[in-house]
Amino acid sequence: MTTSSDPQSADGQFQRHANELLRFFTRQVKCAELAADLRQETWLRFRRREPGEEIGNLRAFLYRIARNLIIDHRRQQESRPALEEIPAELPSEQPGPERVVGDGQRLAQLQTILQGLPPHLRQALLWNRLDGMTQREIGERLGVSESMAGRYILKALELCQQHMDISP
Template sequence: MKSFSSEQTVAPDDLDTIFRLYSRELHRFAHRRLGDPEMAADVVQDAFLRYLTVTLDGRDGTAPTSPRFFLWRIVSNLMIDWSRRDRRRGVHAALDDVAEHFADPAPLPDRVLEGREEFRIIVTTLDALPRKCRAALLLNRVEGLSHVEIADRLGVSPSMVSKYVVTALRRCMKALAVPGG
């Protein structure tokens, strides 16, 4: 790595030459500090973009006189910004990597019992329905048939199918609302 005192004389607006001279050493510096070559490349790229912005805006004589020093300063500041941002965000991990430690995909035992009891209540309620009423509900909700298709199968009107489905749903909801049916 070259020292600041041995900086070559380069025009501040000759970005191509500046990039060729300093990008590798800036990348090595950032990579050593950050430990991630991709993040280091991003920091160096951002540094050159900021340098370019300052150079373009500095046409009134305020352009940096030492491009190398100025780029090192930008890279250092960007690395500080990135580390602060990372500290604020905290540690990130993929959801798949941590989900197994926090959430059990199986329902809790009490929820399993509740589900079994609700299923038993629904089966008992459906068994107590008249045959066409039960058939209309199951053909509609389980088989996905339309009211017209169900009417053809059961030999009733589509409006009667609607009444059957509504009656069956009301009885199921009533049975589930009151424990024990």
């Protein structure tokens, strides 16, 4: 904060009450740094008043600015969540390394099992689960009835379940 040696200047007038304002803010907010910031904001608002604006009681005027700043500060604090409420580390949506490795191992195991299935069972299962084809569409492609295509899918799932713990 710049000060002027002229006690009649705006800076000089403010400076007469600066230490008192700092003590007031420190008691109110219990933080020396924040108190200094609020005192600085008081000075800025004091300086922004209309040129030629008459101030009857300078000390009362400065305290009115100070009280308004305290009110604004408290409202702002109430609208923010407390730091304790915000977890230090937010849980990740991504799976952990153990899960990634485990999933990779299960996928490799499933690929091995699928390769060991008879081709018509493997193809029926893949068309159904990966391509979303109906039993009717699979039956038409394989040249079998719709119910036979359903049995192929069911048999493929049963064989996969026997070799690994997955649900159909």
